[in-house]
Amino acid sequence: xxxxxxxxxxxxxxxxxxxxxxxxxxxxxxxxxxxxxxxxxxxxxxxxxxxxxxxxxxxxxxxxxxxxxxxxxxxxxxxxxxxxxxxxxxxxxxxxxxxxxxxxxxxxxxxxxxxxxxxxxxxxxxxxxxxxxxxxxxxxxxxxxxxxxxxxxxxxxxxxxxxxxxxxxxxxxxxxxxxxxxxxxxxxxxxxxxxxxxxxxxxxxxxxxxxxxxxxxxxxxxxxxxxxxxxxxxxxxxxxxxxxxxxxxxxxxxxxxxxxxxxxxxxxxxxxxxxxxxxxxxxxxxxxxxxxxxxxxxxxxxxxxxxxxxx
Numbered sequence: 001x002x003x004x005x006x007x008x009x010x011x012x013x014x015x016x017x018x019x020x021x022x023x024x025x026x027x028x029x030x031x032x033x034x035x036x037x038x039x040x041x042x043x044x045x046x047x048x049x050x051x052x053x054x055x056x057x058x059x060x061x062x063x064x065x066x067x068x069x070x071x072x073x074x075x076x077x078x079x080x081x082x083x084x085x086x087x088x089x090x091x092x093x094x095x096x097x098x099x100x101x102x103x104x105x106x107x108x109x110x111x112x113x114x115x116x117x118x119x120x121x122x123x124x125x126x127x128x129x130x131x132x133x134x135x136x137x138x139x140x141x142x143x144x145x146x147x148x149x150x151x152x153x154x155x156x157x158x159x160x161x162x163x164x165x166x167x168x169x170x171x172x173x174x175x176x177x178x179x180x181x182x183x184x185x186x187x188x189x190x191x192x193x194x195x196x197x198x199x200x201x202x203x204x205x206x207x208x209x210x211x212x213x214x215x216x217x218x219x220x221x222x223x224x225x226x227x228x229x230x231x232x233x234x235x236x237x238x239x240x241x242x243x244x245x246x247x248x249x250x251x252x253x254x255x256x257x258x259x260x261x262x263x264x265x266x267x268x269x270x271x272x273x274x275x276x277x278x279x280x281x282x283x284x285x286x287x288x289x290x291x292x293x294x295x296x297x298x299x300x301x302x303x304x305x306x307x308x309x310x311x
Contacts, residue, residue: 010037015288036060126208
């Protein structure tokens with residue numbers, strides 16, 4: 001039986017693994033895709049302590065290497081179902097059924113979609129959700145970024161260095177992202193900002209060739225010719241698998257305070273999938289440390305009370 005099953009190998013999950021291992025536990029980390037989570041596809045990180053500037057991929061690699069050096073068991077197995085109705089937590093993956101004494105859910109969030117005509121049809125054919133992943137395909141071409149938060153601003157700046165021109169389409173007249181990023185975008189001559197606009201349709205012929213836009217303030221419709229569009233309109237939790245057991249708020253985030261303790265004994269949550277005021281790398285790693293400490297404390301108390309976890 002696993003001491004602690006950690007679901008997700010992003011910043012929160014990898015930190016939870018590091019702290020669990022240092023506490024003498026033997027966790028198993030389950031990841032469905034790539035380690036590092038959102039930072040693995042972030043071009044540059046400038047707000048994580050001790051690093052003035054570092055690529056997201058390198059920071060993810062360093063966290064992964066540290067966990068592995070301590071003996072972390074990381075398994076790339078998508079989880080299909082869980083059962084938290086008993087002291088023995090059941091986790092079913094694509095390969096096996098596991099039992100765990102404690103669970104730390106660090107599953108992160110996923111990107112939101114526009115849900116407009118043409119989006120699904122041209123995904124992978126000019127529609128992308130990751131500028132650092134796919135930006136190189138549009139070198140010296142015309143692209144658009146949709147959104148107004150940090151991710152959209154970062155994507156626009158990244159693409160401005162390699163693309164002929166970048167449109168930044170935002171449904172409001174002010175940005176929600178950090179002022180420093182917004183100022184850089186506004187000052188960049190290669191970025192044209194289209195405020196108060198929404199995308200009505202992504203057009204194309206086999207591949208993307210344009211966007212139909214609607215100005216929400218004036219009602220004016222327009223069309224721009226582009227070769228690719230990067231959608232960066234925010235993130236949302238993917239907690240439906242766990243919601244039958246763990247309380248979530250109206251937006252689908254786990255209702256968990258700074259102790260990372262859920263309403264289910266032995267189950268803890270760390271990272272962006274929980275209700276919190278700030279979702280950043282530093283808060284995710286903090287959650288991972290707290291959740292691991294809570295899991296170790298729960299196991300230690302259980303041992304003192306003679307709790308039986310035998311199969």
